[in-house]
Amino acid sequence: MDIQEYFSLVFSDYTLRTITLGTAILGAVTGMLGSFAVLRKQSLLGDAISHAALPGIAISFLITGAKDSNTLLLGALVSGLIGTFWIRGIISKTHLKSDTALGLILSLFFGFGMLLLTFIQKQPNANQAGLDKYLFGQAATLIESDVWMMAIVTGICLFVLLLFWKEFKILLFDKDYAKTLGFNTKAIDILITSFIVLAIVLGLQTVGVVLMSAMLLAPAAAARQWTNSLATMVFLAAIFGAFSGVFGTAISASQDNLSTGPVIVLVAAVFVFVSFVFSPSRGLLFKQIRFIKNRRDLQLHKTLSFMYNIAETHDDISHPHEIKILNNFHGFTKGTLKKLVDKNYVILEGSTWSLTNDGFKTALNLYNQLTKKDE
Amino acid sequence: MSSAQIEIQLIASLVAIACAIPGTFLVLRKMAMISDAISHSILPGIVIGFFITQDLNSPLLILLAALTGVITVVLVEYIQKTGLVKEDTAIGLVFPVLFSIGVLMIAKKANDVHLDIDAVLLGELALAPFDRLLISGVDVGPKSLWIIGSILCITVLLLLAFFKELKLSTFDKGLAASLGFSPAIIHYGLMTVSSITTVGAFDAVGAILVVALMIAPAASAYLLTTDLKKMLILSIIFGVLSAISGYWFAHWLDASIAGSITTMLGVLFLIVYLFAPSKGIIAVLYREKQQRIEVSLLTFLLHLKNHDDENERHVNHLNEHINWQKVRSKIVLDLALKNNMIMIDDSIVFLTPKGDKFTTQAIDYIITNEDAQIEGMKDDFFLFRG
């Protein structure tokens, strides 16, 4: 199946439609909430939480024996929250730093989860198959009820987000100030964190424990480059996330042997790369162009002021001088001379140059600016 | 115990030691999450190396994969330098991307060969003794044992050779640089060692256990000591202890050895986290409670010293005016009485000469911010003990 076929089938084929819708919704909600994680400098928390959710899935399977994903995800939610608050406990009560706490909880919970999973696999219980998918995710196992679940949770997220928009914003920007205004910062904080955990847990089935953090970070990191407004950033992150989901699904469905999770992550990475390079205000490309342009301007100005110094010694500013004199000057090239001619600052005649009135005025201005700065 | 069992435990212990050494420095340098990133992002390096060598244990593969690890670090630092995203976001962006590339390469090309992501992530220690190293037909032991053994030897040699430099650059970057030890060389050297160790160990124990073995023993040791040498030794002991107990736990449960070792590490950390003598959570909470009482007592004494007015010094005033929120005034009052700091005469509280001297000293020391002086007072007066 190629991409075109995919898009012609996506509306009619039940499986494709379900998966596409699921990954799109997932991308949107993780992008949205990921923006908050990124702005709170909690980027790696997502990685830790997703790993910490694994034992929860195993335990809830051991207790209930259920294979239905909602029950398992409830376990994941509980264990993800326990991991999150333990991380906080370690940071606030011991001298271990946040990176150590994150790495600890991440690896210890995950290892424990693996122990349980391998233990379950040895049990004579026919039901166990399918827990593996939480490791790397299998979008193909999404069914309609999963998508409904995602849609409902996303709806709730969106509602809460809009309802407490102002509170979230002020907490993220200036926590102490929010406190003086009388907002219960602890409550807002717990609310945001819980929703981030919820979004992560929701994505485990689709993209898996290992790649979940990228779903959270990539759309937000890309969106940040295009805007200076929080609302636009969250909106863009949701769009980027949703598109990563759709394109990722499309690409993986149109090729053999391509699992959906990694493809979605790579598509999201492309969004990040393009944003990092091509964003007009922050992008590396335009930064570099601005840098080069500034340097050129500087060179031009240097040459012009050098000419000014020479021309100044004559009563008549338009008196022609030999080009050779300029060779002694460091910043001079044929290119700069030509640019000065183009700008009508300088007239070339044979092997001589002379300043125009325009050129003289500009040089004078530059000169004044420079001397002013020195003062 | 069969020889395979002994070999497994030996491999696990060597891995634990090889991880504990760089892990200690990663924890101290606040770079623990880098080890997580490296452990994931070496995957494409492993896959490419595998395509070339067709042997998971070849040295070339290990070098290629370690190179990917170092590239990860460089890439993360480059993204951080652009200032486009906050520091740790860079880590979180780079490693899933590299890992995804690795996963897809396996899916596309390596389907028919024995390389699956489960093994990379989780390892299969139980199978390690079956891959033997044959030198001119003579069986000299499992390959993994030799690999991790060599890596450990190099790590130990490097540690002994550069201990002073490592220590200095970890605790005082500025000083190290001014003495002519380039922090960059130490930094990338450490990153290279971490990468090589991760690659060498992943085959046996999997990427996640490598992270656990790097961070958990060091973190546990850090809660018990701040002396670098002791911390290294403790980390190694913790690592080996978990490796061996983890093996037997897995044996009994018939489950993944890597998962079981990690679980043991977790149990160990939990015990240290709760019960470490001065930095464990119970000790911290107890000390905080003590300190709360101490500070309240000092506040109370200072209040008495500052106010001559009788109604400011009435017993009831403690409750009304000073507005104790956390400590009951009675505890403070009893404590002060017991130590002859105050006298109560007709419900009016007075400082005794001893209390007066104590208060004056305490204020002086706290204002001049001389912690050493306060330490001295702790010996003189019971209440600072803790």
Next chain:
Amino acid sequence: MSNKIAVKVDDLTVAYNYKPVLWDIDLEIPESVLMAIVGPNGAGKSTLIKSILGILKPIAGSVSIYGKSYEKQRSLVAYVPQKGSVDWDFPTTALDVVMMGTYGSLGWIKRPKQKQKKAALEALEKVGMLPFKGRQISQLSGGQQQRIFLARALVQDASIYFMDEPFQGVDATTEIAIINILKELRKAGKTVIVVHHDLQTVPEYFDWVTFLNVKKIATGPVKDIFNDDNLTKTYGINYKVSIQE
């Protein structure tokens, strides 16, 4: 200055990690003064403000604003935090930040409307930042950022203003502009409390001063108590400051 007491601090003791940073502070700040809090580094100046504002929980003591607890009088108080306390790369514009000043009076959930926006624009105008209202905050100079913070406090339309080192990293023009606004506020009967570093400018800018170094050393009118004796007591060493008369 009237005789009313705007802020009253009683026996306030605050500790960070159970090390006392403020000890048994008694302080009465009269209404309609422009007061500087001075003291060496680590003297607890910011801590004093933060505990009055309820950001830090004191171990002992109480604070009242016009005779009632801070929780009840929140609407009377505005705060300008230290510049380093916020994330300047946050995706938000100057106008957005100033609008945050209205959030307190709005309370939970309610969104700012035209009325709040108008107030924010007026405040921006007052600090001379109206042309920059759409700028992302990291693209502003240090002085401009501080003006934005001041505008945000002005929007709160409070009676008491607390400012934590508003002149830190600020150009001379902005410093004068800010102090003029503060003087205006005092004239309008507001109380302004500023954590201040530059001792030279105390007599010129302020009419009231508190010397602080873990304990309160002295508090009162600048002309009465701003002398070498108190400076020495506060800064430890023999401190001399040339006071321009």
